Amino acid sequence: MHLTAMRLLIVTMIGTLLISGTTLCAETPVAEAPVTKAPVTKAPVTKTPVAEAHGGEARTREAKVVGPRDLQLSYVSDVDGTTQPYRVFLPSSYDGTTPLPMLVALHGTGGSQDTYATTYHDGIYVREADKRGIVLVCPHGRGTTEYRGIGENDVLTVIEKVCQDFAIDRDRIVCSGQSMGGTGTTYLCCRYPDLFAAGIPLASTYGHLSLVANLMHVPMLYVQGEKDWPVYAKNGPIPITRRLKELGYNGRLWMVPGAKHNTMDITTAEVLDWALAQKRVTHPRRVLFRAYLPFQGRAYWTEIVEIREPGLYAEIDATIQGDNTIAVSLKNANRVTLRPDPELLDLAKPIQVVVDGKSSFTGSCAADQQIQLAWDGAQWRGSVAERQLTPYTAYRTHVIGVVAEPPSQPLRWDTSGANQVAVRQSRTFPAETTMGSWMADAMRSATGADVAVYNRRYYRGVPLEKDQQLFAVDLFNWLRPTNSNLGTFEVTGKDLLEIIEDNIRDAEGEDEFLLQVSGCRYAFDRNRAKGERIVSSDIDSERRYTVVCETHMLARGDTCFLAGHTEKLQYTDTDISNVSAAWRYIVAKDGVVEGMRDGRVRDLTGKR
Numbered sequence: 258m259h260l261t262a263m264r265l266l267i268v269t270m271i272g273t274l275l276i277s278g279t280t281l282c283a284e285t286p287v288a289e290a291p292v293t294k295a296p297v298t299k300a301p302v303t304k305t306p307v308a309e310a311h312g313g314e315a316r317t318r319e320a321k322v323v324g325p326r327d328l329q330l331s332y333v334s335d336v337d338g339t340t341q342p343y344r345v346f347l348p349s350s351y352d353g354t355t356p357l358p359m360l361v362a363l364h365g366t367g368g369s370q371d372t373y374a375t376t377y378h379d380g381i382y383v384r385e386a387d388k389r390g391i392v393l394v395c396p397h398g399r400g401t402t403e404y405r406g407i408g409e410n411d412v413l414t415v416i417e418k419v420c421q422d423f424a425i426d427r428d429r430i431v432c433s434g435q436s437m438g439g440t441g442t443t444y445l446c447c448r449y450p451d452l453f454a455a456g457i458p459l460a461s462t463y464g465h466l467s468l469v470a471n472l473m474h475v476p477m478l479y480v481q482g483e484k485d486w487p488v489y490a491k492n493g494p495i496p497i498t499r500r501l502k503e504l505g506y507n508g509r510l511w512m513v514p515g516a517k518h519n520t521m522d523i524t525t526a527e528v529l530d531w532a533l534a535q536k537r538v539t540h541p542r543r544v545l546f547r548a549y550l551p552f553q554g555r556a557y558w559t560e561i562v563e564i565r566e567p568g569l570y571a572e573i574d575a576t577i578q579g580d581n582t583i584a585v586s587l588k589n590a591n592r593v594t595l596r597p598d599p600e601l602l603d604l605a606k607p608i609q610v611v612v613d614g615k616s617s618f619t620g621s622c623a624a625d626q627q628i629q630l631a632w633d634g635a636q637w638r639g640s641v642a643e644r645q646l647t648p649y650t651a652y653r654t655h656v657i658g659v660v661a662e663p664p665s666q667p668l669r670w671d672t673s674g675a676n677q678v679a680v681r682q683s684r685t686f687p688a689e690t691t692m693g694s695w696m697a698d699a700m701r702s703a704t705g706a707d708v709a710v711y712n713r714r715y716y717r718g719v720p721l722e723k724d725q726q727l728f729a730v731d732l733f734n735w736l737r738p739t740n741s742n743l744g745t746f747e748v749t750g751k752d753l754l755e756i757i758e759d760n761i762r763d764a765e766g767e768d769e770f771l772l773q774v775s776g777c778r779y780a781f782d783r784n785r786a787k788g789e790r791i792v793s794s795d796i797d798s799e800r801r802y803t804v805v806c807e808t809h810m811l812a813r814g815d816t817c818f819l820a821g822h823t824e825k826l827q828y829t830d831t832d833i834s835n836v837s838a839a840w841r842y843i844v845a846k847d848g849v850v851e852g853m854r855d856g857r858v859r860d861l862t863g864k865r
Contacts (some may be wrong), residue, residue, distance in 0.1 A: 303470065322423070324351030325387060328375070332418055336410060336652045343415045344370040345423070346383050346393040356426035359392040360532055361416060363404055363434025363441050365460075370397040377435065378521045385525050388451040389533055394419050401717060404434075404441030406733030416452070428537040433457035433528070436489075436518065437738075439479075440464065442537065443497065444740070447471045450546075453556045455535035457528055460485055460518050462493040463741045463809050467570055467832045469500045471556065473545050474538035476507035478531055480524050482516030489518070492812040540600040543576040549837040550729045552655045554593075556600075557649075563592035565612055565632070568703045568833050568841035577601045577783075582609045585617075585630070587637070595628040596644060612637040653728040658843045663721040664852025666690035666713045667769075688781075688860035691852030693773025696835070699842035701775040703833050706745055706805035708753065708796075710761065713769045714816040715739070727843070727850060732836045740836055744808040744828035751798040752822055754779075758791050759820040763786050770818060773858060780859040792861060807835055 266280070297753040322328075324347035331342045351357055362382060365370035373395050374380045396415040402408025420427060432453045434442045439461030446456035447468040455476045479494035494510050501508025513520045546556040547570040554561030554571065564571040575595065581603055583595060597608055610618040610628060618639025622628050627644045630637050633806075647654065679774040695709050701709035719734040721727070733740065749757075760770040761781050779794040796802075810817035811828050819826060843850055 260588065268733050277474075278441075282787065287849060300489065303820040313678065321353060322347065322351075323353050325349045326351070327383075329370075330418075332414060333724070334411075334414070334627045335650070336407065341399070341414075342397050343372050343411075343418075344374065344395040345419060346374070346395075347391050347423070347643075348387040348388060348392065350390040351392065351424070354424055356424045357390055357392050358429035358431070358530070358533060359394055359419065359425050360386060361412065361430065361432045361434075362393055362395050363398060363412070363432070365434070365438050366401050368435075368438075368442060369400070370395045377519065378525075381521050381525050382529075385529050389529050391529060391533070392419070392423065392425060398438075398441070399438065401738075401739045402734070402861045403437060403444070403740065405444060405737060406730055407652075407719075408441070409445065409448075409733070410650060410652050413440075417650060421800060428539060429454050429533075429535065430537070431455045431457060431532040431535055432484040433459065433522070434461075435459045435533070436461070440493065442494070443477075446475050446477065448553060448554075451473045451537075451539075452649070454491055454537040455532065457532060458494065459524075459528075460489055462489040462813065463739065464493050464497050465740075465742055465834060466496060466500050466715065466830060467742060468547055468549075469506075470498055470504060470572075471546050472501065472506055473504075473543070474541050476535055477501060477509070479510045480520055480528060481510065482518055482520050483512050483514050483861055484516065489813075491814070492809055502556045515856055521648030540598055542601060545572070549834050550655070550732075552729055555649075558596045558598045560594040560596070561590050561592075562594055562629075563590065565589045565591045566841075567844045568830060568837050570727075570837070578638045581606050583610045584608075585610060587612060587630075595630065595631045596629065597622050599624055610639050616681055653730060655729040656726060657732075658841060658846075658848035658850055659731050660721045660723060660725040660727055661849050661851040662691075663723055663725075664695035664850065665720055666692040666694035666716060683686050683745070687854065688771060689727030689854050689856065689858035691854055694775065694854065694857060695842075695850075696839065697773050697775035700743055700805050700807075700835070701840050702845060703838035704745055704805045704831050705807045706776070708774060708804045710757075710772045710806045710810070710817075712772055712803060712810070712817060714810075716769065721850065729840065732839050736836055736839065739807055740834060741807050741809050743805050743831045743835060743838060745803055745805045745812055745831055746811065746826045746828040748802055748804055748822070748826065749798065750796045750800045750802060752820070753777075753802055753804065754791055754794060754796055755800060755820040756818070757794075758788070759818040761790050762818075771858070772817075775857075778834045780861050783860075785861040805831070805832045811865075 277324045307820040316355055327345040330345060331340050334341050334659040359633045362373045373382050396412045398404050398411050403411055403864040430453055432442045432445055435603055439458035442456045442458040443461055443464040446453050450471050453475055457478045459480045479498055481490040481494050498508045498510040513523055516523060529699050541728055544557045548554040548561045549570050551564055559575050561571045566589055569589050572591040573593055576584045578584055602608060604624055607620055617630060617637040618628055622641050625644050627640050629642050630639050697709040697711045715738050721735055730818050757772050757779060760772050762770050777796050779791050781790045782792050811826055
């Protein structure tokens with residue numbers, strides 16, 4: 258069979274499976290960068306049964322390991338078979354029997370599982386955690402991954418293993434992190450609110466405002482240096498805590514006077530005291546949860562199984578009422594699952610489910626069953642099925658397409674080693690990148706904007722491979738570091754041309770600012786004077802355009818130059834993320850990902 262015909266057949270099968278809600282698993286996972294095995298320090302132990310972190314049969318615990326101990330541990334990943342390190346600090350009060358609170362500490366960009374012990378103020382978190390009887394757990398997170406995708410899987414795996422092997426109070430697990438780790442903390446708490454008692458992002462930046470709604474039961478303490486806010490807090494903690502306040506949630510921003518990016522020497526003691534006071538909400542009567550991708554839909558006793566319109570988030574707002582009734586409001590969902598909590602409902606009596614004001618199910622549901630709600634095109638219908646729960650550590654679960662020709666762009670970070678490091682850039686590559694054009698097209702398609710702009714500032718993703726079977730989770734690895742919402746703004750063609758030219762930079766390494774576009778074309782010559790470098794374009798200087806970009810390009814100040822127009826570029830958050838826009842575009846292209854150049858951005862320097 259011809260390769261193209263075979264590819265179309267595969268895509269057709271994938272489309273059918275996606276429509277029916279069926280999920281597949283990859284037979285051959287795409288390998289991530291290998292990580293060198295860290296030494297493992299363990300004392301001789303006897304084994305004592307202990308419940309698994311996520312339910313199931315009893316496992317064994319290292320009962321005779323007592324504190325204080327600094328353990329450098331590792332595990333073999335189920336995703337790709339590599340050995341992944343992590344570090345656990347057991348406080349002096351750890352006796353192997355009494356469950357203690359745990360702080361998951363996520364390092365910043367370029368760090369590792371050792372950073373909290375060796376880099377951040379000479380191990381201040383280790384010392385202060387020991388004083389308070391807190392188990393400190395430091396994942397590697399696969400290096401610089403923003404703790405999404407493969408890095409997210411690493412954190413979840415480490416949490417599960419530590420809870421299996423040590424005496425941990427699962428109702429007192431707090432997630433925290435510095436810089437990239439702080440940004441990852443916001444993401445993980447929004448994504449897994451039922452795992453954490455609270456979140457403490459330190460020096461964090463961007464986050465989905467639309468996903469902040471998921472933090473109803475997760476208190477958040479944002480800590481930011483006063484001198485750090487123009488780049489970081491402005492695009493993250495400030496709008497996030499404002500949104501938390503609007504929602505009536507428990508969110509606080511501690512802006513530390515005079516401090517810069519790292520505030521640990523000032524804030525650690527108070528941060529850990531606050532962490533000790535937090536306790537997980539395990540049986541909430543109300544669950545409000547949003548998800549952009551189908552594998553991200555589970556929280557507490559609810560799960561969004563199928564999203565109706567890719568690109569936009571799906572939402573479930575479910576409340577257990579006093580008469581054994583579950584009242585549910587749904588947005589942009591086709592299928593959801595309810596797993597009745599016996600702590601909140603009488604499973605010996607019939608349960609009624611009311612969706613958007615209409616009765617959709619009345620009947621019995623045993624502890625080993627779940628209620629499935631499906632939209633039939635006219636109304637919601639409920640049925641009972643055997644209870645099934647996919648572990649949070651499950652990785653490639655949803656196939657979304659196949660890569661015909663990988664959209665690509667030069668890497669700013671070397672992803673070939675255990676820790677990703679910055680690499681030097683050159684101008685040997687074309688001005689137009691296939692990934693830039695593909696993403697700009699995806700963003701414009703998702704929002705209906707006239708023009709989309711995109712650049713590769715800070716890009717450190719994992720390139721796609723030709724003929725790769727693509728899973729939804731792969732989008733996070735490919736598009737990192739940013740996973741932000743898209744914003745639209747109105748601008749004249751004249752101002753748009755000025756913004757495009759302002760990102761044609763001369764300094765070494767600044768080619769990553771060069772704007773990739775959709776909905777327009779331009780050519781430039783660096784040898785010409787500033788203000789005259791765009792030598793041709795189809796942009797009408799007199800027309801007003803609706804432009805879409807990732808919101809960090811407008812809010813941070815260090816990812817895009819705006820030609821002095823910052824104050825007048827008032828943007829609207831579209832509630833569409835860059836990742837969900839990519840998924841939507843793949844669906845629109847029948848599951849085929851194909852990058853190509855069409856000359857929309859041309860460098861004429863030295864060619865005229």
